[in-house]
Amino acid sequence: MISLEHISQSIHEALSASLNSTLVLLIEMAIAGVLVIALFAVLGLVLVFMERKVSAYMQIRLGPNRVGYKGFAQTAADTLKLLIKEGLTPDxxxxxLFNLAPLLVIIVAMLIMAPIAFTKGFQLWDINIGVLYVSAVSSIGVIGILMAGWASNNxxxxxxxxxxxxxIVSYELSAGLSVLTIVILVGSLSINDIIASQQNGWWIFKGHIPVLISFVIFVIAVTAETNRAPFDLAEAESELTAGFHTEYSGMRFALFFLAEYVNIFIVCAxxxxxxxGGWMPFHIGSWEAFNHVMDFIPGIVWFFGKVFALIFLIMWFRWTFPRLRVDQLLNLEWKYLLPIAMFNLLLTTVMAITGFYFK
Amino acid sequence: MFIVDYIKTVYNASTSLLKGMRMTGYYFFNHKEIITLQYPDVKQELPERFRGEVVMTHDEKNEHRCTGCTACELACPNATIKIVTKQELQPDGKKKKALETFVYHLELCTMCNLCIVACPTDAIKMAQTFEHSVFDRNQLTKKLNAPGSKLMEGVE
Structure with missing residues (x-):
């Protein structure tokens, strides 16, 4: 059976056969970079189109349906427009800093891509502290946003x-705490170990109530961290025109836009x-026949299916809920999410020690 | 109890949010609810009393019902209508006032319907057309009576 693991393995072997190891590493890094940039471009196009269609259907509209077949070329046309627009820098x-900020935001998004496992053995960097790395690097993104806001002189x-x-500083806490529940149950920070532990069922089913609570907290916290509605106070187009990217135009604006969608993809991943369970197919305990049938669907399909289902959930939030005020936003975090997340962490610890979860 | 109130708040908040999500989710999966019309291809059926522009009705013999009484011109609040009359020789030798041109300035019209109400002979009415944009403002000044048309028999 052909799989991405075999393809990457055979490329590595073919390169190693004729070149020395340093050169092989450099070439592989270049290939990985090109793949990540290609994924970014495709994600930008697909997710913007998806967002527009989802929002349209939820608001009883039709959405883009003129450019290309059923409007599929709409985002490509928009990107072309953004590319040929003038990139203004205010006096x-x-x-x-103004020119650096969008690059910083997109570089952070690229960095978080490193430990994500797309399918079995297809991962840029198998790091043993993957979850810690992700939560550490993702909070650098706010520096780009602060930089953009400060440098705009607006x-x-x-x-x-x-x-x-x-x-982002407040919601980072409950996102981290909800991630910790899984880390406690698995006993490892490595992304691969976490996926391997879900061989006989996903954590959302195995961990019942505490994991369900932490999943809800996680979704709320990452929606806030990616600055999306109902937490889009940073942009808040009806209050602050466009927030931190008011002064940006052309391709620099497009980079912010792209970073937003790539960040959604990453947090959903x-x-x-x-x-x-990442790329792990849907398995139920020891039902051998059922598990075997599920294994026929390739891991990459499972991974992207789950990610896009979560992205749809976050889009659903955006087009249903009204925006919070700043005080409501901070109340929600410090009075509700954080205490619940801490209590839930305690509950999970007790559960992990007593072994009261489906194994 | 503080804890009971706290849990109640969380419960009420989540149920009301889920209620909203149920609504939008229903709209997402039920495309028949969509109210958008793809305008140039599909046009909406306008209500009978829709006021698009003032037109003069002509019958198949190219006759209209306007006597040139200028009631509409007087009724118009912003001088949209200008009636130009002429003296027409009757068969019995008498001269009679008749309509020459009914000048209608669409660019000034507010579609208030007062001219139609004022007209004693029902010569003018509101049309359903609404695609009025043109490149030259002069095209908005219209002559409502068709060329060569004359007054219908029996309309005084």
Missing amino acids: GADKF KYSLLGAMRSGAQ IGATLFF
């Missing part, structure tokens, strides 16, 4: 950036890995 802006941008800072 009062700090030129260096009061709306600055307000948006400051809100975003307050928001993390969520799918932790709670829904």
